[in-house]
Amino acid sequence: xxxxxxxxxxxxxxxxxxxxxxxxxxxxxxxxxxxxxxxxxxxxxxxxxxxxxxxxxxxxxxxxxxxxxxxxxxxxxxxxxxxxxxxxxxxxxxxxxxxxxxxxxxxxxxxxxxxxxxxxxxxxxxxxxxxxxxxxxxxxxxxxxxxxxxxxxxxxxxxxxxxxxxxxxxxxxxxxxxxxxxxxxxxxxxxxxxxxxxxxxxxxxxxxxxxxxxxxxxxxxx
Numbered sequence: 702x703x704x705x706x707x708x709x710x711x712x713x714x715x716x717x718x719x720x721x722x723x724x725x726x727x728x729x730x731x732x733x734x735x736x737x738x739x740x741x742x743x744x745x746x747x748x749x750x751x752x753x754x755x756x757x758x759x760x761x762x763x764x765x766x767x768x769x770x771x772x773x774x775x776x777x778x779x780x781x782x783x784x785x786x787x788x789x790x791x792x793x794x795x796x797x798x799x800x801x802x803x804x805x806x807x808x809x810x811x812x813x814x815x816x817x818x819x820x821x822x823x824x825x826x827x828x829x830x831x832x833x834x835x836x837x838x839x840x841x842x843x844x845x846x847x848x849x850x851x852x853x854x855x856x857x858x859x860x861x862x863x864x865x866x867x868x869x870x871x872x873x874x875x876x877x878x879x880x881x882x883x884x885x886x887x888x889x890x891x892x893x894x895x896x897x898x899x900x901x902x903x904x905x906x907x908x909x910x911x912x913x914x915x916x917x918x919x920x921x922x923x
Contacts (some may be wrong), residue, residue, distance in 0.1 A: 724812055725808070728847075737814075743765050745764070747762065754805070758804075762780075780805070787801050799811070864891050868906055871888040882907075
């Protein structure tokens with residue numbers, strides 16, 4: 702079993718002491734760390750992934766890690782062996798510092814660190830923020846909540862189902878079908894249905910549309 706942390710899509714990685722990263726806990730690379738240096742980070746066996754795991758238990762396109770709304774969200778890309786988080790198979794989950802993840806038989810730990818494409822406001826471990834940044838963030842959140850609660854109309858169940866459907870279709874089109882144009886169409890439909898971004902799907906769709914041109918993740922899939 703051979704595991705490589707190199708990828709043809711790699712950029713210069715931040716300092717591993719500060720960066721969000723995966724840390725191998727088993728196998729020949731036990732103790733090694735791989736920086737998560739982009740907001741859309743693909744994991745799999747083929748060489749067009751950002752983290753390459755060349756073990757037969759790992760699918761060519763096994764999973765994708767997205768940085769959304771200040772959180773890392775891990776999604777299984779219909780892999781054969783699946784993704785297990787702290788011993789439980791998951792389809793999609795928000796990661797926390799020190800989570801144990803298995804891609805096939807490969808075990809890694811998630812270290813939160815500093816988010817990709819962000820500066821030094823987040824201190825090592827991703828748990829503490831500088832006081833001025835925290836204060837400003839709290840004020841912004843209060844203003845957003847005020848206008849959201851006072852101005853938005855509740856979304857009907859039918860519209861909510863349509864929003865969720867279009868969001869999921871966009872994820873499938875981008876990650877499985879490798880069709881960014883189709884994904885953009887679905888995610889734009891989500892924003893058209895929820896222009897105030899009152900649903901998690903609308904907020905995720907907005908972020909994914911913003912990052913769509915940064916990384917296509919290649920063309921291979923199991």
